[in-house]
Amino acid sequence: MSDKNDKSLLEKMEESQVWKSIIRSGIPRTRRQRMHAILGSVFLHLHPARLPKHAVKVGYTWCMGGLSFFLFVNLTITGILLMFYYRPTVEYAFTDIIDLSEQVPLGIMRELHRWAAHSMVLIVWLHMVRVFMTGSYKPPREFNWGIGVILMVLTMLLSFTGYLLPWDQLAIWAVTVGSNMARATPFLGNEGPGAALLAIGDINLVHVGSDVRFALLGGRFVGEATLLRFYVLHCIAIPFVAMIFMAVHFWRIRKDGGISGPL
Amino acid sequence: MNITALKSLIDALSAPTISFTILTVIFPFIFPPSDWFEKIHRKSGLWRIWTKLGGVIGMILITAFFVIGYFDPYFNKTLTKADNFPIVLMIYSMWFYIWLGMFKAYRNDIRLDQGLKPNEYNDPDDKVLVWPDLVYIEFIALILFQVFLIVWSIIVAAPIEEPANPAATPNPSKAPWYFLGLQEMLVYYDPWIAGVLLPTFIIVGLMAIPYVDINKKGDGYYSFRERRVGMFIFMYGWVVLWLFLIIIGTFFRGPNWNFFGPFEYWDIHKVEALTNVNLSEILWVKWFNQGLPSNILIREGLGFVITGLYLFVLPVVLAKTYLKDMYAAYGPTRFVTIMMLGLVMLALPIKMYLRWVFNLQYIIAIPEWFFNI
Numbered sequence: 001m002s003d004k005n006d007k008s009l010l011e012k013m014e015e016s017q018v019w020k021s022i023i024r025s026g027i028p029r030t031r032r033q034r035m036h037a038i039l040g041s042v043f044l045h046l047h048p049a050r051l052p053k054h055a056v057k058v059g060y061t062w063c064m065g066g067l068s069f070f071l072f073v074n075l076t077i078t079g080i081l082l083m084f085y086y087r088p089t090v091e092y093a094f095t096d097i098i099d100l101s102e103q104v105p106l107g108i109m110r111e112l113h114r115w116a117a118h119s120m121v122l123i124v125w126l127h128m129v130r131v132f133m134t135g136s137y138k139p140p141r142e143f144n145w146g147i148g149v150i151l152m153v154l155t156m157l158l159s160f161t162g163y164l165l166p167w168d169q170l171a172i173w174a175v176t177v178g179s180n181m182a183r184a185t186p187f188l189g190n191e192g193p194g195a196a197l198l199a200i201g202d203i204n205l206v207h208v209g210s211d212v213r214f215a216l217l218g219g220r221f222v223g224e225a226t227l228l229r230f231y232v233l234h235c236i237a238i239p240f241v242a243m244i245f246m247a248v249h250f251w252r253i254r255k256d257g258g259i260s261g262p263l
Numbered sequence: 264m265n266i267t268a269l270k271s272l273i274d275a276l277s278a279p280t281i282s283f284t285i286l287t288v289i290f291p292f293i294f295p296p297s298d299w300f301e302k303i304h305r306k307s308g309l310w311r312i313w314t315k316l317g318g319v320i321g322m323i324l325i326t327a328f329f330v331i332g333y334f335d336p337y338f339n340k341t342l343t344k345a346d347n348f349p350i351v352l353m354i355y356s357m358w359f360y361i362w363l364g365m366f367k368a369y370r371n372d373i374r375l376d377q378g379l380k381p382n383e384y385n386d387p388d389d390k391v392l393v394w395p396d397l398v399y400i401e402f403i404a405l406i407l408f409q410v411f412l413i414v415w416s417i418i419v420a421a422p423i424e425e426p427a428n429p430a431a432t433p434n435p436s437k438a439p440w441y442f443l444g445l446q447e448m449l450v451y452y453d454p455w456i457a458g459v460l461l462p463t464f465i466i467v468g469l470m471a472i473p474y475v476d477i478n479k480k481g482d483g484y485y486s487f488r489e490r491r492v493g494m495f496i497f498m499y500g501w502v503v504l505w506l507f508l509i510i511i512g513t514f515f516r517g518p519n520w521n522f523f524g525p526f527e528y529w530d531i532h533k534v535e536a537l538t539n540v541n542l543s544e545i546l547w548v549k550w551f552n553q554g555l556p557s558n559i560l561i562r563e564g565l566g567f568v569i570t571g572l573y574l575f576v577l578p579v580v581l582a583k584t585y586l587k588d589m590y591a592a593y594g595p596t597r598f599v600t601i602m603m604l605g606l607v608m609l610a611l612p613i614k615m616y617l618r619w620v621f622n623l624q625y626i627i628a629i630p631e632w633f634f635n636i
Contacts, residue, residue: 034394047397050390054383056397059367062360063404070405074412094426101420111416118349119412121441126360132472132497133364135481135490142473149469156441163439169424170346173436177446181458184633192455193634221429260483262384 046250048258055259060134064127068155069246071120078113079235086165088231090224093167117159124155136260144252147245154242161234164227172222175230179222182213189213270335273328274524277515280619286503287612294487296495301488313365321358331526338525341514345422348415350440350513357506361498367485381484434518434531443512444505450520451614453625453635461611468604472497475597475604500608539624542566559629566627570636573610578602 013019014026025036035049054060085104086096101107128148131137137145164175187194188211195206208220218225253259276282292309295301304310311317329351332338341347371381391397438446448457480489487494515522517529543562547555556562582590582598590598617623627636 028394031392034392037394038392038398044394044398047393049393051393051397052387053385053389053391056391056393056400057383058400058404059363060383062363063400066401067404067408070408074409090427097423101423108413108416111419111421112412114421115415115419116412118346118440119352119408122349122353122356126356128469129357129360129501130364133361133368133494134483134485136483137473138476138479138482139473145473146470149466153466159441160439166423167427169427169431169433170422172427172429173433174438177436177438178442181445181454184454185459186455189455189459191633192459193632196632223429262381262482262484 046254048254051259052261054261061259062126062130064123064130067123068120068127071116071123072242072246074116075113075120076239078109078116081109082113083235088165088227090167090227093165093227097166097168113162117162121155121159124152128152134260138260141252141256141260144249144256147249147252151242151245151249154238154245158234158238158242161230161238164222164230165234167227175226176222179213179216182216183211185212266331270331270526271524274526277524278522279511279515279615282511283503283507283612283615286507287499290499290503291495294491294495294498296492301491310369313362313369315366318359318362318366321362322355325354325358335526337528338514340529341525345419346440347513348419350510353440353506354510357502361502364485365487368487371484371486372488375486375489381486383484435516435520437512437516440509440513444508447508447512447516448611451611451618453633455633456636461607464604464607468608471600471604475593475601477593477597496605504608504611539618539622541625541628542569542623543628545621545623559631563627563629566625566636569626574603574606577606 007015010027020026023037024040025033028034028037038044038047038049082100085100087093097110100110131145131148160175160178164171183189183191185192187198188206189195190204190206190208190211190213192206192211195211196204198205208214214220216226216229217223218229276285291300292304292307293312295304312321329342332342342351367382371383374381437443445457445462448461451457452461476490476493478490478493480486514525517523517527518531518533519535521533521535523529523533542565543555546565547553547562560567578599581602586598593601614623614626617626625635627634629635
């Protein structure tokens, strides 16, 4: 028997040019290869190659930060699939949603998206509770806690803007209740304190057709323009901002001394 | 006690006036912020909440509440709404994880008392490799959560109601569940405070935590006694002023945003007397027995004085007397920031009680300027 035949299929594959070109270090068996598996992968290199023991325990981290990110990716994928079928107009939005569950094969994509969205709000909250209870916001991680608070707010805004898209009674009235508050913004809302001061002579600068609620809704009530506006915010604008903050969040974990732990 | 009596007892207890008061009074004994509270916390056995037995009992009570609710014709309607399921998850997971954190904190407190390092401590040179030790855990967590989501999605259809109709306002109209705490605050404050100012303060306040907390202990491990005041304040804000208000908003608010016990029928014709009065009306009409002055600033003078005293004089007085040591330790900037954030946070329960006890509508009422506090 020659040497060649002793090797398993896996070992042969590992030596092929294709494999070597993609995964340089081979199947991670040795310590060196395992570290390289982390350092050499654009996705895994978010992690350090080695960690203190407490940091890999689910009992310490509750896995909540990782799950938040997982849900963001999950929601992006299911969201993209939903966008194939959904048109953000008053005429089609509702019927497209009905079609999604009744006509489209494997029609649980909307369910997956909605339940993952609710879960994400909860899991981001739990992540915050964990970070607070372990005192992980303390110096030198103060700044990253602030980034985290912004990400939490963005998560809730993402969920809120998505709430309107099915264009049913639940959607428009929940968004009406929510956006009515903007009317009362000090100085910027037409029913907010101080708005009357922003006037030139008799002409009010802040009125029902120019205040912050008008800017949010693209009109005086939740209508066609609101739907398009919320759709763009939900699918493009807020995810874009959230991704930038996430990049900073992950980067700063590493730069601020890695995961927190007792000294 | 039979089940009907139990249900009416829970209905009566869940009225915000009662349930919020019970929670607020009992809270410092559950998360004791000082030695005095700690002593009663130990003596009364409340510390057992953070033992394994306490955790299990908590789970059983929550489950019992939901089981009784599921078989109740009225509570069943709110409980089984597809979009309310996240609240059920929220109640379970918040209880479990806060319990877990406190359980670990108490174990660490004992270790720290004995001069040992916290449980999380390992030799810094003894590290593990991320491949495979972390990557596999993440992979398993991800798979399990995806399975959970798929099962949930197959069992529960996403809600879809009638097509949008701007002419038909549902009663009650509710915001998404995570904003129901804010909607509940609308009962006590006008939208410019409940919907704009308070959310801003919540966000700024959360971001300020690492800068105003000068306690260096308890970094990187679960602990309670080393940072009990901070834990108490955070937990009160989080559990009582946020999560509990969400629960009230979801389960206990029916048509016209009236209160209904969980096992009560949502009667759309329930009549609530609107007897709320403004401070200026109490002052001028009731006490001075005359009409309201036409000058707005004189009319609302007392309200301005009280608000000014509360927000601007009280911190100065505290800094010179009761909180002298704290002022010295924290310095003027941190002290003022903590006071402002703390007083605004406290303003919510204060206004709730002013409403419940004195039927007070506004402390300062200037509808002409949309300036009501």
